[in-house]
Amino acid sequence: MTSTLTGALFIGATRRPGTHGQILAIEAATGARIQPAFGGASPADLDDACALAAAAFDPFRALPLERRAQFLEAVAQNILDLGDELVERAMQETGLPRPRIEGERGRTVGQLRLFAGVVRDGGFLDLRIDPALPDRQPLPRPDLRLRNVPVGPVAVFGASNFPLAFSVAGGDTASAFAAGCPVVVKAHSAHPGTSELVARAVAKAVADYGLPEGVFSMIFAEDRAVAQALVADPRIKAVGFTGSRTAGTAFMKIAAARPEPIPVYAEMSSINPVLLLPAALAARGAQIGTAFAASLTMGAGQFCTNPGLILVIEGEGLDDFLAAATRAITKAAPATMLTPGILAAYTRGVAALSGHDAVETVAAGAATDLKASPALFVTDAARFLARPELHEEVFGAASLVVRCPDLAAMTAVIEALEGQLTAALHMDEADHDTARGLLPLLERKVGRILVNGFGTGVEVAHAMVHGGPFPATADGRSTSVGSLAIARFLRPVCYQDLPRALLPPELQGDGAGLPRRLDGRPTL
Amino acid sequence: MTSTLTGALFIGATRRPGTHGQILAIEAATGARIQPAFGGASPADLDDACALAAAAFDPFRALPLERRAQFLEAVAQNILDLGDELVERAMQETGLPRPRIEGERGRTVGQLRLFAGVVRDGGFLDLRIDPALPDRQPLPRPDLRLRNVPVGPVAVFGASNFPLAFSVAGGDTASAFAAGCPVVVKAHSAHPGTSELVARAVAKAVADYGLPEGVFSMIFAEDRAVAQALVADPRIKAVGFTGSRTAGTAFMKIAAARPEPIPVYAEMSSINPVLLLPAALAARGAQIGTAFAASLTMGAGQFCTNPGLILVIEGEGLDDFLAAATRAITKAAPATMLTPGILAAYTRGVAALSGHDAVETVAAGAATDLKASPALFVTDAARFLARPELHEEVFGAASLVVRCPDLAAMTAVIEALEGQLTAALHMDEADHDTARGLLPLLERKVGRILVNGFGTGVEVAHAMVHGGPFPATADGRSTSVGSLAIARFLRPVCYQDLPRALLPPELQGDGAGLPRRLDGRPTL
Structure with missing residues (x-):
């Protein structure tokens, strides 16, 4: 099969050759270097990706939930449509056998579809409505309404050991998109070709759905400083990472030292x-x-x-x-x-x-x-x-x-x-x-x-927790697998006495149609 | 009215005079110092309080929810039972007028009762049950069940400007107790007498309910290093704080630099x-x-x-x-x-x-x-x-x-x-x-x-958010007022294929009785 890879960066809708160093994939089974070369992102490339992500945030999160769900499903379908080129390149770059890669592709596609369902369900919004009590003594109660909003653009660092399920369109990206966050992926240098193919699938869905181009960018980085600059960029509001304890704790330190500290969801180290x-x-x-x-x-x-x-x-x-x-x-x-x-x-x-x-x-x-x-x-x-x-x-x-x-x-x-x-x-x-x-x-x-089992084989489900106290993860209040992973990229906002016309549609009236709490009582 | 204050520390059930410096309250209206002196905690006092909190954690969180709710209500009643001594001391120490202090007492009691309701409701557990699918192809699905558990002992730093509602038994303590977390309070030095009185109300409820004494301790600290040591103590798993940006960011740095970093919920700075x-x-x-x-x-x-x-x-x-x-x-x-x-x-x-x-x-x-x-x-x-x-x-x-x-x-x-x-x-x-x-x-x-209003007057409600991106708070994913504040002190745990007899009661069978998600579908 002839490779269709170009080695270019994905800066929004633009395919741009990276000029800041280069990466060659290595065939895991032989140690041989494989063409083409992938150009590393410069600080300017990174800056462009982050600027586009910031610009895309408000329009992307304003999409109707149904449209956001369809976008996730389109990414899933586009990954399947990559066909055998994806499977073969992933096998070559990782040394993992075909059944494992095909299984992982199924898992990746399944995750994206799971999150489409999570978006349609709407429970992740945690809608709460406490209606006004104008006659309450000694003081009236204002009208209070709450929903979760996405935190902002998310930086995702792909993992080496799951070239599909924890990588470019893996669980971090799927849950961030589901929350309404644009994503800037730093592709793992061990599977750049696999990453380019999957990025193509994501970028096609962004284009087909007419979304702002900054919803998705992907860079290669030969220079560690560029990866660190992504965590430090003020437009990035959260980080998803799976990898070593050394890299994860380094990112935690960078994130904590920012003028505006941000959450890092790093899954790092466990002996189980x-x-x-x-x-x-x-x-x-x-x-x-x-x-x-x-x-x-x-x-x-x-x-x-x-x-x-x-x-x-x-x-x-x-x-x-x-x-x-x-x-x-x-x-x-x-x-x-x-x-x-x-x-x-x-x-x-x-x-x-x-x-x-x-x-x-x-x-x-x-x-x-x-x-x-x-x-x-x-x-x-x-x-x-x-x-x-x-x-x-x-x-x-x-x-x-x-x-x-x-x-x-x-x-x-x-x-x-x-x-x-x-x-x-x-x-x-x-x-x-x-x-x-x-x-x-x-x-x-x-x-x-x-x-009476072993931890290997992590089910993608609603009741799954793939997380744990430090250093298993940077933030033991979260999971990186399963539908609850969306919670990592949300924060609550309260609306007090907003005229109905200005409220988000899901909070108008009594919020009918989505799960919510009315005066604290769960209501379906 | 004769003061009943002693100036002693609350180390679990023990009232111990602090010997590490001392604090005298100041009458806000006159600048005069008021007796008695409150002894500062030494590192050894702090160590004892943290050890008791760690020992109390498992038995406290194992209490039936109804019992935990009653405990919160008992704290509320005990605060009311302090009567006018509390009101007068708080007025003296803060310069705030009687209606404000009485109103704030009502708010504090109301918060504790609100969280009793939150505990009984059980929604905060986020129960999820994905039953086993033994016949699923190509692989069976295990039985997966999820609940939130409390994070562990919480350090609470009282605020100067709400001597009751954001202090010893204020929102942070109430939500931590509701989550199932023991609390070590560092009393604010501006209202130590008010703090002692309220601590007495909490300690009485701990004793009356036969809870492990470490569920609640309160220290005075004249030495800033002791307050910082509380944040650094390995047995403390989260911090609730309301105060200055300087102190809040200092705590954030200490928490991030621990061998095991922990979340800090600091409410710090806002110009609204x-x-x-x-x-x-x-x-x-x-x-x-x-x-x-x-x-x-x-x-x-x-x-x-x-x-x-x-x-x-x-x-x-x-x-x-x-x-x-x-x-x-x-x-x-x-x-x-x-x-x-x-x-x-x-x-x-x-x-x-x-x-x-x-x-x-x-x-x-x-x-x-x-x-x-x-x-x-x-x-x-x-x-x-x-x-x-x-x-x-x-x-x-x-x-x-x-x-x-x-x-x-x-x-x-x-x-x-x-x-x-x-x-x-x-x-x-x-x-x-x-x-x-x-x-x-x-x-x-x-x-x-x-x-068409102003932010002052923060309603304690289900849809309230008293939080915001840094530096308004350390963690913009949270609120420190309202029922959602409990989420700060929880983390999810998944149980896979546990025999029914070993499952937490609320996850046995189909979890009937509390709100839950069955195969992802919300069920009341």
């Missing part, structure tokens, strides 16, 4: 503790070990929700668990990682654990130059508690088992953990009391608690 | 633009001028929503407006301010405007040593835009009129403003088109837009 409770372990240690290894090695372990920490109380079944996990891990084929940089970081992380005096290596796959192998390590609660470096994420298929002499030690280990995206409990009915005792602690530490 | 549109101004300039002066001078202008900026298009009625406002301001009696420090800052602010080369003084009340007089200044749009220092709040009854040659100039002035709590439009029907054109800009700049 898995708790093996005694009855379950005794009953099916081997089975859990095999399932764990499958979750660990899936996609070369390149998931935010990868099970990086196993907490287990010494007892029956532990040897079976370790033996089964070791068997599966030792047999696992080496896997291509997303980028040479991620592979190098993984290799360093595994080497640090292998050589760590408080850790034993129990399983490691065969090593190769270009591919990563899974690895499993063991320590105990006392040593884990004493060595904070063991609490850090190794991105990839590496996991650490912490042997706990008793429940108190397991509890102490959980208490010592930083915030996490997920915690998984493997348990049987006889473990219920133990689990019940742990739940309040887990609720304080994580965004999602799951039973 | 009032827009006089042409038809209204021509029709009733004098009437608006008189009403404006009444709002400006109410309570010595010591409101966050005080009208500090008047934007007006040159034309018919402006002279009438200025003449009427001048008449009222010149006649206004000098008023006692809350503290000598606030009076001194106000005097400095007024002097700076009086001597400013870009400003003319049009009205100033008679000056006295111990009381403040209102003041009104005038400039024009060009000079206002050129001099950023004119955009800063002068806390008290001072206001600046900005003459705009046309609507474009008025728009440019609004665009140049920082975030604000409120904007008020004075308008008639002939002004509707002008107003409609300004609304999108105002929505970007403020949390509440009101028509």
Whole structure:
């Protein structure tokens, strides 16, 4: 297939070659550089994108909800219409296999359609109407009406590990559009071609719907200062990011130091503790070990929700668990990682654990130059508690088992953990009391608690939380997956005694037609 | 009346004399120091309070909602039961007159009862249930359930200008309790006696309801480092603050620099633009001028929503407006301010405007040593835009009129403003088109837009927003007044495939009994 890629920036409706450095994609499987080159954005390019986004904000958010929903659906359809060129380019740039990319495309399209439904539902507006009480004593009550409005233009930083679902038209962009926010995407340099194709799908929908061009821009940035300038730009009002703790906390600092600080929604770092409770372990240690290894090695372990920490109380079944996990891990084929940089970081992380005096290596796959192998390590609660470096994420298929002499030690280990995206409990009915005792602690530490499964495979749903206390995310009050993700890009505005003709349509009269609170009472 | 005050700290259930410096209240009307002395908290006192708050968190949040609601109502009743001692002490410490203090007590009690209703309603939990779809292709969907949980112990800093409604048991404390968060209050040093009395009412409710003592602590702090240490304490998970921009931004910096950054809800600085549109101004300039002066001078202008900026298009009625406002301001009696420090800052602010080369003084009340007089200044749009220092709040009854040659100039002035709590439009029907054109800009700049009134007098209601983009507040996604204030202290948690017996009661079965979303559909 002949590439249709141009390597140009998307500055609103203009395709402009970037001249500030350049990026070449790397074929993940071979390490070879791929044409074409993608030109990096200059500060002037960034300035233009932000100016267009600011100009687009008011007209975009003023669109009728139905029109905004249709725009999201058009983006989804346009992504499907890219056909196999998108799938093949994404496979080439990421090393991920076809079923995974096709599945992720389905997820991305599904997310956009989910948010179309969220927009039509209107619940995200949180409409509230407290009608005037002119005769109230001692003072009358004015007419008060509330709705959520979008925060303003949003900067989105694509993630390397989900080239579609957490990238150019991924969850951050979909939820920001749904809220009514223009988006400036900084494309991830590991999949610039995939990014250009998807950007084309978004830009086509913007044009087809006659939206202001600044609703969407996308830049490539070879220069880290340009990415940081995007976070610092006064026209940007929120940031969506998925990536490393280093980059995420750097963005948090920049955002906090702005003359007008803004929220950063960075999803950064999680080791996702898995708790093996005694009855379950005794009953099916081997089975859990095999399932764990499958979750660990899936996609070369390149998931935010990868099970990086196993907490287990010494007892029956532990040897079976370790033996089964070791068997599966030792047999696992080496896997291509997303980028040479991620592979190098993984290799360093595994080497640090292998050589760590408080850790034993129990399983490691065969090593190769270009591919990563899974690895499993063991320590105990006392040593884990004493060595904070063991609490850090190794991105990839590496996991650490912490042997706990008793429940108190397991509890102490959980208490010592930083915030996490997920915690998984493997348990049987006889473990219920133990689990019940742990739940309040887990609720304080994580965004999602799951039973007899693993955190990998994040359902895009209304009740999903893909978030958690720092450093799992920058802002534990939010989720980046599922319909609640729209809440990140909204703020409430109150209208007092506005004449009906000036009120937003959804707040006129008694607001009929959308879910709302009348005098505090929910009304459909 | 004999004072029952002791000056002791409230460290959980223990009344402990503070030994780290001391605070004496000042009688606002005379400047005289009043007994008893209030002992300042040491770092060890603070540590104890935070440890108790952390220990109280899980049991407090596990209370049934009905019990939590009753606790809030008991606090309200206990405040009323303090009787006249509370009113008289608050009058003495703040210089505010009896009707104002009694009114504020009613507001405080009303807020606590409002939040009891919010707790019973349960909507704040944002319950979501996406039932399992075991037969879904290609993969089954797990059972997913979501609820909001409280963020953890909250630090509350009382405000000087609302010794009851924004203080020890004010809106921040009421909404944090309603969310299920223990509270550590740092009492405002300007009304320590009022604070002790109210703390007694809260502590009595904690004891009567058999709650863990750490649900409520209150410290006095003579040492600024202790207040800052409260924000930095790792057991504190959010901060509620109303006060100066200097203190608020200092807390924001401390919170952002913590190993685990936390949200700060600081309500800080606002000049609350009032827009006089042409038809209204021509029709009733004098009437608006008189009403404006009444709002400006109410309570010595010591409101966050005080009208500090008047934007007006040159034309018919402006002279009438200025003449009427001048008449009222010149006649206004000098008023006692809350503290000598606030009076001194106000005097400095007024002097700076009086001597400013870009400003003319049009009205100033008679000056006295111990009381403040209102003041009104005038400039024009060009000079206002050129001099950023004119955009800063002068806390008290001072206001600046900005003459705009046309609507474009008025728009440019609004665009140049920082975030604000409120904007008020004075308008008639002939002004509707002008107003409609300004609304999108105002929505970007403020949390509440009101028509033919002034921002003073903030209704405690479901549709109220007392918030706004920085620096009006630290976090423009929130409100500190009204039922939505509870959202500041919540975060979502998802439960995946939890056995029914382990689910929170409100998420069992189909969650009947409380408002919820089933598969995304709102259900009552």
